[in-house]
Amino acid sequence: MFGLYETAFGSLSWGNILMFLIAGFLIYLGIAKKMEPILLVPIGFGILMVNLPLGGLMIYSPEGFPAEVPTLGGLIQAIGRGEIGLLNVLYTYGIESEVIPLLIFLGVGAMTDFRPTIARPVSFLFGAAAQLGVFVVFIIAYTSGLFNGSEAACVGIIGGSDGPPTVYLTAALAPRLLGPITLVAYSYMALVPILQPPVIRLLTTKKERAIFMKPQLRHVSKLEEIIFPVMIFIVAALLVPKSVPLIGMFMFGNLLRVSGVTERLAQSASGVFIDVLTFLLGLTVGALMPAEVFLTTQTLAIIGLAVVAFAFGTAGGLWAAKLVNLFVKEKINPMIGAAGVSAVPMSARVVQKMGQEANPKNFLLMHAMGPNMAGAVATSVVAGIFLGMLM
Amino acid sequence: MIDWNLVAEVAGGGFGITILVLIILSLIAWLVGLVMQKTKAKPEETAAKDK
Numbered sequence: 055m056f057g058l059y060e061t062a063f064g065s066l067s068w069g070n071i072l073m074f075l076i077a078g079f080l081i082y083l084g085i086a087k088k089m090e091p092i093l094l095v096p097i098g099f100g101i102l103m104v105n106l107p108l109g110g111l112m113i114y115s116p117e118g119f120p121a122e123v124p125t126l127g128g129l130i131q132a133i134g135r136g137e138i139g140l141l142n143v144l145y146t147y148g149i150e151s152e153v154i155p156l157l158i159f160l161g162v163g164a165m166t167d168f169r170p171t172i173a174r175p176v177s178f179l180f181g182a183a184a185q186l187g188v189f190v191v192f193i194i195a196y197t198s199g200l201f202n203g204s205e206a207a208c209v210g211i212i213g214g215s216d217g218p219p220t221v222y223l224t225a226a227l228a229p230r231l232l233g234p235i236t237l238v239a240y241s242y243m244a245l246v247p248i249l250q251p252p253v254i255r256l257l258t259t260k261k262e263r264a265i266f267m268k269p270q271l272r273h274v275s276k277l278e279e280i281i282f283p284v285m286i287f288i289v290a291a292l293l294v295p296k297s298v299p300l301i302g303m304f305m306f307g308n309l310l311r312v313s314g315v316t317e318r319l320a321q322s323a324s325g326v327f328i329d330v331l332t333f334l335l336g337l338t339v340g341a342l343m344p345a346e347v348f349l350t351t352q353t354l355a356i357i358g359l360a361v362v363a364f365a366f367g368t369a370g371g372l373w374a375a376k377l378v379n380l381f382v383k384e385k386i387n388p389m390i391g392a393a394g395v396s397a398v399p400m401s402a403r404v405v406q407k408m409g410q411e412a413n414p415k416n417f418l419l420m421h422a423m424g425p426n427m428a429g430a431v432a433t434s435v436v437a438g439i440f441l442g443m444l445m
Numbered sequence: 446m447i448d449w450n451l452v453a454e455v456a457g458g459g460f461g462i463t464i465l466v467l468i469i470l471s472l473i474a475w476l477v478g479l480v481m482q483k484t485k486a487k488p489e490e491t492a493a494k495d496k
Contacts, residue, residue, distance in 0.1 A: 171474070172478060173478075175470075175471040175472070175474035176471060178467040178470050178471035178474065179467060179468060181467060182463050182464045182466075182467030183464070185460065185463050186460065189456045189460040190456075192455060192456050192459075193452055193456045196447070196451070196452060197447055197452065199447070203448070203451050203455065207455065274478075275481055275485065277481060278478060278481050281477055285474075285477060286473070286474070289469060289470060290466065290470065293466045294462075294466060428467070428471075431470065432463060432467055435466050435467065436459070439459045439463060440455070440459065443454065443458075444455065
């Protein structure tokens with residue numbers, strides 16, 4: 055009987071079992087601790103799916119890459135013959151082709167309110183300075199000898215703390231690291247409330263954290279809101295052409311939101327549309343983590359380097375805000391610079407909470423949302439720069 | 446073998462370009478805001494004078 059009927063027990067490795075534990079932990083974090091559940095639950099389940107031997111949902115080549123998907127004509131036969139699985143198809147047509155991360159960014163644009171950034175354009179400077187972590191980690195990762203230049207750039211961009219640009223860049227430059235990098239990026243975004251406060255406390259005095267800012271930002275007209283995404287897209291596209299797909303989708307989504315005549319499209323883009331794409335992304339990314347690909351020194355290094363990236367990103371934003379304070383009469387609370395590490399809206403919430411602790415009269419949330427959104431634009435620009443330099 | 450030229454180009458150049466691009470974007474956002482506020486203020490001034 056057992057000659058005809060094959061169970062998976064005999065093919066289980068210790069690596070698979072360890073991956074089950076990791077998957078279980080991610081699912082637990084998502085469900086019990088509500089940490090990025092929209093992504094961690096599908097990623098955790100994707101890890102389970104790919105680590106159950108003989109399941110065939112995601113087939114790997116001997117070199118550790120997802121098996122190549124044939125053209126549409128031969129697709130069905132290849133699935134039937136067990137040469138590829140459903141998740142191979144999703145990976146090839148959704149992620150390798152960059153379709154899913156870009157469409158998710160469209161949805162993110164439709165959810166983004168840029169008014170705080172428009173009201174205080176210096177926010178862009180904080181968003182740019184907060185990319186310091188990306189470049190510091192690029193240097194460390196590359197000089198460690200564990201990563202080549204392209205891989206180091208993908209590890210670094212975790213510090214931008216923005217999912218779609220991270221997935222987009224890694225799918226293009228280092229597809230083999232897509233699983234661990236995406237997992238670490240999204241997990242650490244959820245850990246921003248733990249990672250940022252010690253760095254902020256270390257680099258600011260209590261007096262600086264207590265600097266009062268008027269709660270109201272200037273009024274932003276509807277016309278300004280409409281002009282903003284179009285202008286930003288055109289200028290960014292001219293300066294960094296490789297960022298066009300990311301910034302184009304982001305700003306198009308935002309235009310749908312602010313135009314006032316495409317509400318239904320904006321609602322669709324920011325509703326079920328982005329939800330479907332997000333769980334497809336999560337599931338497929340999870341399936342990129344079979345034990346033999348995930349359990350490596352590179353993965354451990356990525357986990358460690360991401361902390362460095364977040365710390366330097368936070369520091370960069372803080373230092374930029376302190377620099378601006380040297381030139382302005384009405385002082386800025388330097389903590390809002392730290393929100394340039396986009397992680398929308400977690401880092402802005404961290405600033406709000408710490409601001410109220412230092413000075414209960416302070417209400418910094420809207421001030422911090424400006425650098426928060428600018429950080430998302432900055433990370434897309436950085437992804438474009440990396441693609442231009444390394445591809 | 447570490448290619449230090451690559452490190453300098455990508456880390457130094459890349460960060461420099463990022464700062465420069467974002468400064469340009471902030472200047473544009475500031476200029477658009479300035480023009481909008483001026484053009485909004487003008488009709489209000491004219492209306493006040495007419496009264």
